[in-house]
Amino acid sequence: MPVYLARVYVTLKPTVNDPQGLTIRGALHDLGFRAVESVRAGKYLELRLEADGQQDAERQVEEICRLLLANPVIEVYRFQVEPETA
Amino acid sequence: MPVYLARVYVTLKPTVNDPQGLTIRGALHDLGFRAVESVRAGKYLELRLEADGQQDAERQVEEICRLLLANPVIEVYRFQVEPETA
Numbered sequence: 001m002p003v004y005l006a007r008v009y010v011t012l013k014p015t016v017n018d019p020q021g022l023t024i025r026g027a028l029h030d031l032g033f034r035a036v037e038s039v040r041a042g043k044y045l046e047l048r049l050e051a052d053g054q055q056d057a058e059r060q061v062e063e064i065c066r067l068l069l070a071n072p073v074i075e076v077y078r079f080q081v082e083p084e085t086a
Numbered sequence: 087m088p089v090y091l092a093r094v095y096v097t098l099k100p101t102v103n104d105p106q107g108l109t110i111r112g113a114l115h116d117l118g119f120r121a122v123e124s125v126r127a128g129k130y131l132e133l134r135l136e137a138d139g140q141q142d143a144e145r146q147v148e149e150i151c152r153l154l155l156a157n158p159v160i161e162v163y164r165f166q167v168e169p170e171t172a
Contacts, residue, residue, distance in 0.1 A: 010130070027154060033146065041131055043128070045126065046128070049121045
């Protein structure tokens with residue numbers, strides 16, 4: 001079966017407080033990067049999976065995001081799937 | 087000054103062991119997603135910063151990644167910078 005590469009981005013919803021991002025912004029200001037207005041922290045995941053075509057791969061990744069990778073209460077996700085080039 | 091949006095991706099170097107990714111892969115296998123061959127976990131960050139043009143924004147983000155966001159011993163980073171559209 002062909003192998004696909006999925007790039008998944010999980011971010012907090014815009015209204016959710018992001019203490020990690022605030023901490024990074026504070027550290028950047030302390031380092032002198034005062035031009036940084038905001039930082040939002042999220043997760044980036046790369047999955048390699050076997051699938052029966054592009055559509056099947058996307059269906060699987062959608063379900064994986066929904067079930068495990070993102071918390072739908074506070075997070076949103078998006079992803080790209082492409083055939084893996086060896 | 088114009089505001090730019092930087093999307094930063096920080097990933098472990100390919101040779102570095104990724105326990106978080108392995109744990110996610112194990113959980114996915116337990117959930118029945120046996121087609122998943124590998125998972126690599128990384129960070130995704132969105133920064134908004136003021137800059138004196140595209141080149142200045144990229145220069146600042148490059149330095150921010152190098153100094154704070156990525157650990158050069160085990161991680162690599164890449165980023166995209168674009169003018170923020172209000």
